[in-house]
Amino acid sequence: MPARIRFETVEEGDELPARDLLLEKDQVRAYARAANQWSARFTDDDGARKEGLPGMITPGNMTMGLLATLVEAWAGAGTLRRIGTTFRGLVLPGRVVKLCGTVTQRVESDRTVEVDVWLETDEGERAVIGTATVKFD
Amino acid sequence: MILDLHLHSELSDDSRAPVEAYLKLLRRRHGERPLDGIVLTEHRQFDLRRDYRALEDQYGFLILTAAEVETDYGHVLVYGVNEDILGRFDFTNVRLPAQEVIGEVDRLGGVALPCHPGRPTVGLCSHYASKPALEGVVAVEALNGGSKKGEDERVQELIRRYGYGAYGGSDSHLVSFVGICATEFDTAIRTIDDLVGALKGGGYRPVDFRHRRAA
Amino acid sequence: MPLDLDPSILGQEFDRAEYGPVTAEELIAFARALGETDPRYTAAGPDLVGHPTFCVRYKGKKFYPENLPKNINVRSGFDAGKDLELGVPVRPGDTITVRSTAHEIYEKTGRTGSMYFVVIRFTMTNQRGETLAVVDNRFMHR
DSSP, X not given: OOOOOOGGXXXXXXXXXXXXXXXOHHHXXXXXXXTTOOOHHHHOXXXXXXXXXXXXXXXXXXXXXXHXXXXXXXXXXXXXXXEEEEEOSOOOSSEEEEEEEEEEEEETTTTEEEEEEEEEOTTSOEEEEEEEXXXXX | OEEEEEEOOTTSTTOOOOHHHHHHHHXXXXXXXXXXXXXXXXXXXXXXXXXXXXXXXHHOOEEEEXXXXXXXXXXXXXXXXXXXXXXXXXXXXXXXXXXXXXXXXXXXXXXXXXOSTTSTTTSHHHHHTTSOOOSSOOEEEEEETTOOTTHHHHHHHHHHHHTOEEEEEOOBSSGGGTTSEEEEESSOOOSHHHXXXXXXXXXXXXXXXXXXXXX | OOOOOOGGGBTOEEEEEEEOOOOHHHHHHHHHHTTOOOHHHHSOSTTOOOOTTGGGGOOXXXXXXXXXXXXXXXXXXXXXXXXXXXXXXXXXXXXEEEEEEEEEEEEEEXXXXXXXXXXXXXXXXXXXXXXXXXXXXXXXXX
16 A cells, blocks of 8 residues: 555645546446446446437536545545535446546645546536545544 | 635635634745735635634734635625625625625625636626626636636736736635635725725736745 | 525434345445455355445435425436434444434535535434434435
8 A cells, every 4th residue: 555645745736636536437337336326427428318418417416426536546545524516518338538636725734635626528628526525644 | 915815714614724724824935925914715604703813913824714705696795794784685685686785885884895707607707698797797817726727818818808807816716726716906905995996997917926936 | 596595404203114134245345336245244154244334325215304495306316415423333233223314405606506505414323222324415406
């Protein structure tokens, strides 16, 4: 396991290591099954089109989960205390997405850090934005 | 003087950005985003009692306040909000009549400017395809930090056709994106009245800092 | 059309549902589907716990309260976002109780026009009464 960041070395403005991810359709289906979200819009292109969508889409919950994983890959498993996300646009599987984060606040008194997180599509659109709070030991 | 004319703090329902965190970032990244201040444009609300002077003093940035309201021609930023304007319009109404907002805000001492006009379906460009053009529009948001591909480009045609002025703003809802688009003014601005006068008078242009990186 | 909202529905519990017991397989499948590799979330054993967002897997049996404003078309909508406040982690064997309240209902116009937003709050606890998560779900309807 790579070494996790320590609170003492975190600075406001630090960028989390960004992650480029090819969001395969099978991974989206696996998530839909594991998350009890098995419905046409998340599993089948034709079924999704019948709902007026361009094809199957990624569940918002999954994008939030990917961002949570990004944060804990940086801060350590078990450090996430809060995450809030706004789903601004469709995230279509079969394309590369970029997961990003930046430290915005460091609170000495309770050893917490606030992080901006977002997901960019391959067209540079920020389809998911949010913030997270991590608490260090 | 460079100001971000369009951004949201935690007071807006879909923003997660404390004002102080915005200022810390601007201070830290001043080389890439050389702003002198920000104008908070909270959604559908305005509180005359809000006072950011302590933060201004601490961080050395100008902080002004305005509002983003929702109209039958899309969203509009209202600068110079005062008691008369608040008495005239309910900012929580998502169907304000845009022509009245523009005309009355001007009459009552402020200025109302359409924002993100290039958005499909809901932006001013789309409304103009099926409705009469608004009278009294001074400027429109030519650069919006949240625009998708092609949206800001649509606005250029609108500006050419109607002779509108152009301004820029980040439309930031996250700390990280403050100041990525802004407006550069030829004159110094110290107060909201200065800003209203400058917006009505001209001598400004949108500026784009989206692709700048620290050296 | 303006919302015809009965403010008394806000904050009132309208549903309670119970799930579980949670299995190790469910926890691991969820984490792996997110590409998670940390053994805390992916290795069966006494230390296995749920991924921080595992709780989004659960919802109330009734999604909305009975007396939602009539102009909200509940049959079609989109997930507009979530806020998740984490408590103790989910462990294999846990039963999860989900209490649902209508937290907020409002109207605004956005990229795709006029929309109604319904925020449903799920408060999730385990069999020991410990809070696992409080999740605010924002749904968008026309």
